Structure formats: structure tokens, C-alpha cells
Amino acid sequence: xxxxxxxxxxxxxxxxxxxxxSLLTGFGIFWGLFMLLAMLGAGDGVKGLLKSNFEGFxxxxxxxxxxxxxxxYKGFQEGRYWSLKYRDMERMKTLIPETxxxxxMISQWGQxxxxxSQNTNCSVTGVNADYVEIExxxxxxxxxxxxxxxxxxxxxCVIGKRIYNELFPDGGDxxxxxxxxxxxxxxxxxxxxSSGTININGNTAQKVVIPSTVAQQLYNxxxxxxxxxxxxxxxxxxxxxxxxxxxxxxxxxxxxxxxxPALLFLNTEEVFTLIDTLFRGVDFLILLIGLGxxxxxxxxxxxxxxxxVKERTVEIGIRRAIGATPRDILSQIMLESVSxxxxxxMFGIMFSVLVLxxxxxxxAASGEFTPAFQIGFWLAVAAAALLAVLGMLAGLAPALxxxxxxxxxxxxxx
Amino acid sequence: xxxxxxxxNKTYDNGQPLHVLKGIDxxxxxxxxxxxxxxxxxxxxxxxxxxxxxxxxxxxxYWLDGKLIxxxxxxxxxxxxxxxxGFIFQSFNLIGFKxxxxxxxxxxxxxxxxxxxxxxxxxxxxxxxxxxxxASHYPNEMSGGQKQRVAIARALITHPQIILADxxxxxxxxxxxxxxxxxxxxxxxxxxxxLIVVTxxxxxxxxxxxxxxxxxxxIGEIEMNAxxxxxxxxxxxxxx
Numbered sequence: 001x002x003x004x005x006x007x008x009x010x011x012x013x014x015x016x017x018x019x020x021x022s023l024l025t026g027f028g029i030f031w032g033l034f035m036l037l038a039m040l041g042a043g044d045g046v047k048g049l050l051k052s053n054f055e056g057f058x059x060x061x062x063x064x065x066x067x068x069x070x071x072x073y074k075g076f077q078e079g080r081y082w083s084l085k086y087r088d089m090e091r092m093k094t095l096i097p098e099t100x101x102x103x104x105m106i107s108q109w110g111q112x113x114x115x116x117s118q119n120t121n122c123s124v125t126g127v128n129a130d131y132v133e134i135e136x137x138x139x140x141x142x143x144x145x146x147x148x149x150x151x152x153x154x155x156x157c158v159i160g161k162r163i164y165n166e167l168f169p170d171g172g173d174x175x176x177x178x179x180x181x182x183x184x185x186x187x188x189x190x191x192x193x194s195s196g197t198i199n200i201n202g203n204t205a206q207k208v209v210i211p212s213t214v215a216q217q218l219y220n221x222x223x224x225x226x227x228x229x230x231x232x233x234x235x236x237x238x239x240x241x242x243x244x245x246x247x248x249x250x251x252x253x254x255x256x257x258x259x260x261p262a263l264l265f266l267n268t269e270e271v272f273t274l275i276d277t278l279f280r281g282v283d284f285l286i287l288l289i290g291l292g293x294x295x296x297x298x299x300x301x302x303x304x305x306x307x308x309v310k311e312r313t314v315e316i317g318i319r320r321a322i323g324a325t326p327r328d329i330l331s332q333i334m335l336e337s338v339s340x341x342x343x344x345x346m347f348g349i350m351f352s353v354l355v356l357x358x359x360x361x362x363x364a365a366s367g368e369f370t371p372a373f374q375i376g377f378w379l380a381v382a383a384a385a386l387l388a389v390l391g392m393l394a395g396l397a398p399a400l401x402x403x404x405x406x407x408x409x410x411x412x413x414x
Numbered sequence: 415x416x417x418x419x420x421x422x423n424k425t426y427d428n429g430q431p432l433h434v435l436k437g438i439d440x441x442x443x444x445x446x447x448x449x450x451x452x453x454x455x456x457x458x459x460x461x462x463x464x465x466x467x468x469x470x471x472x473x474x475x476y477w478l479d480g481k482l483i484x485x486x487x488x489x490x491x492x493x494x495x496x497x498x499x500g501f502i503f504q505s506f507n508l509i510g511f512k513x514x515x516x517x518x519x520x521x522x523x524x525x526x527x528x529x530x531x532x533x534x535x536x537x538x539x540x541x542x543x544x545x546x547x548x549a550s551h552y553p554n555e556m557s558g559g560q561k562q563r564v565a566i567a568r569a570l571i572t573h574p575q576i577i578l579a580d581x582x583x584x585x586x587x588x589x590x591x592x593x594x595x596x597x598x599x600x601x602x603x604x605x606x607x608x609l610i611v612v613t614x615x616x617x618x619x620x621x622x623x624x625x626x627x628x629x630x631x632x633i634g635e636i637e638m639n640a641x642x643x644x645x646x647x648x649x650x651x652x653x654x
Contacts, residue, residue: 017511318507321468322568323496323524325489407468 010332011339014308025304026344028297029387033348034355036290037375037383041356043286045363045373047279056136056194059272061231062238063200064245065264066253073256082253082262086223092230095248098241100231101133106215107201107226113163113208114180120166122159123202124181126215134229135200140164142175142190149189150211157186160205164191181208184218201227238269298341298390305337305398313405321407330399337395338388345387349380415477416575416608417442417465422474424460434460435471436631442610444575447602449611449622457631459580462612466499466578467491479575496524500569500577504584506561508553508568515540515549518567525572539567543597559590566597576608577601583618595621 015022066084069076089102106126113122129147137144137158149156157179159167168174178185186208194204215221230245232238242265243257250257309316316329356373363371417440424435434457442448452458463469464476467483476483478498486494501507508517515536522532540549543563553561562582569577579598583591599621601607611622619625620642627634 013511314507315509318509319520319524320492321466321495321501321507322521323492323572325492325524327489328492328524408463 007332007335011336014312014336015340018308021304022340025300026340026347028300029294029341029344029390030297030348030351032290032294032297033345033383033387034352035293036286037349037352037379038355039286039290040379041352041373041375042359043282044375045356045360045371047282048372050275054272054275056138057268058134058231059268060234060236060238061134061229061268062242062245063264063266063268064228064230064249065226065266067262067264069255069259069262071256071259073250073259074254076254080255082255084225084228084249086225088225088249088252089228091252092228092245092248096241096244098233098236100233101130102228102230103128103130103134104212104225105131105201105227105229106212106219106221108215108219109202111181111208113159113167115167115177118167118169120163120206122163122181122206122208124208124210124215124219125201126210126212128212131229133231135194135204137190137192138194140191140193141173142188144190144192145209145211150213153211153213153217155184155186155214156189156210157181158190158192158209159188160203160207160209161191161193162203162205163208179208182218186210200229232269238267242267294386294390297344298394301337301341301391302394302397305333305395306401308336309333309398309402309405312402313409316402316405317407317409320405326403329405330403333399333402334392334395337398338391341387341391341394342384345384349383353380415441416444416446416479418475418477420475420477422461422464422471422476424457424464424469424471434631435464437474438628438631438633440626440633442576442608444608445602445606447599447609447611447623448626449613449619449624450626450628451613451616451619452628453614456628458612458614458628461628462578462580462610465576465610466501467495492524496521497572498575500572500574502562502565502569502577502579502582504581506553506558506565506585508561508564510553513550513552514545514556514564517553517564518571521568521572535571536567539571540564543567557590558586559593562586562590562594563597566594566601570601570607576610579609579611581613582611583613583615591618 064084066082069078069080069082072078084104086104089104092099093102104127108124108126111122111124113120127145128150129145132144139158140161142158144158145156148154159174159179164174167179168177174188174191177188179188180186192204192209210218216223230241232241245265246257246263249255249263250259255262316324319329320326353375356375360371360373363373419438419440422435422438423433426432426434438461450458450461460469464471467478467486470485478494481494483494508514509520512520515533518536518539519532522535527535537546537549540546543566545560545563545567548556548560548564553564556564562585582598583594586594595618598609598611602609602623609622611618613619620639623638623640623642625637625639627637
């Protein structure tokens, strides 16, 4: 193969001789690659956005809530309400050693938090210190509740982002200040800026989190618990613990362990698996559509090269007669095909990078998310390599046909 | 001998076998100016294709400059064509989207000669053929005679052992035909180029020194024509 400046002239000549044809053919490749990269980038970006919603949330946990029974059991009628108790947690820990953290949650809705002349709506949630295992807080100021707070029933609280913004419009560290919720004053010990949108019993941003012991007394709950959150020890799937949890609680509270509606068992592991599967499906779909479009473009190139070769039979025959080897002809057609594909594809890469960065700017300007739509450098390199391969494959059949043109055939064409 | 053919046979098999060349024995020496004459269908084009290594033959031997030309690979054939043979065609066969000088350069491109050098050589040959001012023109901007002279320059540029001309005047008027034949004769006399012209026109054949008549696939009479007086239609012109 002779590669000098004339080789490039030859390629440019033959591609430019049919400008509109080259343009339209190149557009197939351009669009295919643009689709593939733009969708991959957008897919990753959306994935990132969705994932940020689950930020800090335990992926192998369960949230259980008591509910009405739906079947009669042990002499009790159906439709009976039962309630989770404090001692149920001890029972679960003891009888199901595979559980990690078992922690309660008590919620009181429709409260008002007041600080100086500022006030805002909020919900009050009582938790233990180990609740961080379920939903990791992002502390902007101060600390989360600790065991001593819970044990001693200290009147301290951690406030969410929106409450902080409403009560402390001037900003600054609010720790040590006292806010009034209902008739009780709580000392602020921390501010939680967690932005995840998975919430248990209310939006994290609008919660005042206090020790569960305080909530229990304050709201006259006795030993009732609204929600119990539990995690499984590492290596153990939460879904495998579900029947045993039902067994333990069913025996204690007299409901049928097979009575699904009697106990709401929200398994985050299942949710996360579902989301993962969904993402995989979306990825597959993107690849299918993107690669399919790209492939259609490549077939277009192959087709046009075929026509070109047919048109240039005489020219190729002349070249052969004056000394071009079959390999010269082969490489010429292949190079034309690869050049067309690469040039069109590079524009596709550039255009998709441009579109993705514009999309990033728009989304970033409209919300508090910082999305990552942009494709990575190595993905672009891989795309370019893919293009070269596609170009070669597209050029292969036409080039082989061109190679088989005999000079005599060309002369006969006169 | 530069060219030696011994009992060359060629049969085309397109549905029905067609025995085109029936044992050709022919020798042509270096520096000869030969024409191969015959009616259409006599096998002269087939013979030319075999001489030009554009086609292969079935039996016999073809020696070119001491090399047996038989069962060559495509690459080898292309190499021999490139280095040893120059072609001149009836319809010029210039590449339409290349200028005159680019057309002349093309054989050197396939020899791997550097860009600068082949451009210089091509310009030199165009100048010798009086086409210097036309170097950057495209074939469709030139007259038939000019195109054929570009084609001759392209054939000459590799210093081939032989130049094969297939009806070189077939697409030209009689005046231009005379000019082209004079040019070929001049090249033969002054530079000792071996020329083989295939034609069915006696006037063209008359310009050559030796006329080989081919009829029904065998060599007939070989006429020595040093005086150029073999034409039945007078010696001063080429009849059209």
C-alpha cells in the first residue's frame, strides 16, 4: 500500500466527485453515532440522577409496618389491627440472628417548628442513633443523634434542610440554638442536608428528628412503634429473612404468617434489584437502537461503495492495465470507505459531545442536580475504533468486487 | 528476441467453446515497429491481450524479454505490465477526473516513485509531445489527437520494453491519425521503442515496418514493409 499525499488526494477526489451522495451516506453514519453516544450519555446521566435519589440509603434493608389482618387466625376475625411494639425488636434480634440493625421510628405529623419570629411546618420523627445504618445523613452542621441522647431522653434534635432554611434564613451554624416544636423546646445539635428523595414517613428535608424515647413519651405512644427498620447482615439477602420475620411477628400478634396484607414488608433489596434490572434493560435498549442505527449507516456506506465501484469499472480497469496491483485497488476502496465513515463519525462524536454539554448546562441551571451527561474520553476513543472497524467492514465487499475487475473487462466496456 | 510466442492457443468458453487462437508462433525483436492486421473476429485483440499480459492463454509459451509469461499471479502480472509494457488504447482510456499530467504520472504512482520526481518526469514527457501548456487540463477539454498524445506519454513514462497500441487511430480523423502514426514512427526510429500496433486499417498498417496478418486465429502472411508501400489505397494518407 502506497500512502503518500496523492493517496489522500485520490480519496478526497473520489469522495468529493459525488458531494451530495457522500454527504447523504455520511449522514447515516453521523446520525447513527450521534444517536448511540447521545443516548449512552443521556442514559448515564439519568441513571446518575435516579441513583442520587437513593443516595445514602441502605440497599439491603426492610421497612415493616403493621396493618389489618386479611384472614381469620387462631379465633380472631379478619380485619383486626395490631401494632408493632418495642419488644418485637428485641424478639427479632434474638430469634433472627442474621439481622443487623433493628431500629424503631415514631412519627408525629402536622407540627410547627418555631425559632424567634420564624416558623415552619414540620413532621417530628423519633429514631435511635443506629438509624444512620438505614439512611445515612449528610450532616451540614453538627452531628446526628447519639446513643446517650436516646438513653437519657435528651431534648435535642437534628433538623432537615428546608427547616434550616426557613428558621435560620441568615444561615450560619444553628447548633446550640433552641427551637420550639409544639410546646417543647429542643436544642439543635445538627443539620441534615441529605438530598435523597427516598423518605420514610415524610420528607427528610422537612423533618425534625428527635430521640425515639422522647417522642414516645411526648406523644403518648406507650410501647407502640410506627415503623421498624431492619438491615440484614452482609452476605444475607433481606428477601430470605422476610418469611422468618412474618413467622416471629405472626406468632406474637396472632396473625397468619402467610397473611401478606397483615404486615407491610418493604424490601429495599428488591427495589434496588428491580432498579438495577431496569437500568440494565435501558442500557441494552440504548445499545440496540444506537448500534442498529449505526449498522444501518454502515450498510448504507457499503451500498454506495458498491455503486461507486460499479460506476468506476473502466477507471479501475485502466489502473489495473497500467500496473495497479489488486492490493492497490483493494486498499484504495477500503480507504475511501474508512475515510467516509471516520469523517462522518467524527462529526457525530463532536455533535453528540456538544449536545450533551448543552443538555448538562440546561439541567444544571434548572435544578440543584449536577448531572453527568457527558460521555467519557475512552468511550469516544472506543467509538472511533468502532467506526474504523465498521468502515473496513463496509468497504470489504465493494473492495473485493473492485479487486476482481479484470483489465480486459474494463476495456470491453467501451 | 524480445517477444517469442510458441504454439499459443486460447479458447473462450462462454457457454460454447470458441477457439480463438489456434497455435500462434511469433517472434518480434527489440526496436521493431510491427502491426498486427486482421478482420474483426480474427483473434488480433485476444493476441494483443495476451501480449499485454491482460489475459492468459491455454497452451503454448510466451517469452517476454527472456521471462516465461505463464500462470502469473495478479500481483506479478501487474508488476510486469507496469514495468515492461505501455498501452495505447483506441478510446484513449484516460481517467476523466484527472488532469493530463496526473494521468501521465499514474504508472509511476503505482511504481512508488516520489511525488515530486514523477511530476517532473510527467511534465518532461508532456513537453516532448508538445502538450506542456495542456498539462493541467482535463481530458474532456482536449481534442482526440491531444488525448492520444497524453496516452502515449503515459505509455512511455515507465520506459517499457514494448508499447502495445490497440487501434490507436480508431477514434481519430484521418489527419490526426497520420500525425499519431508519424509520432509513433518517430518514437520507434529515434528512441528505438518497440511498437506493436493492432489494426484493421491497411493505411495504419502501412506506416509500420512489418505487417503480420492474422486470420481465423492463425498467423498468415508476414509482410516486410520497410518502404511503407503496402497500402492498396496509396501511401500518403490513412483512409477512413
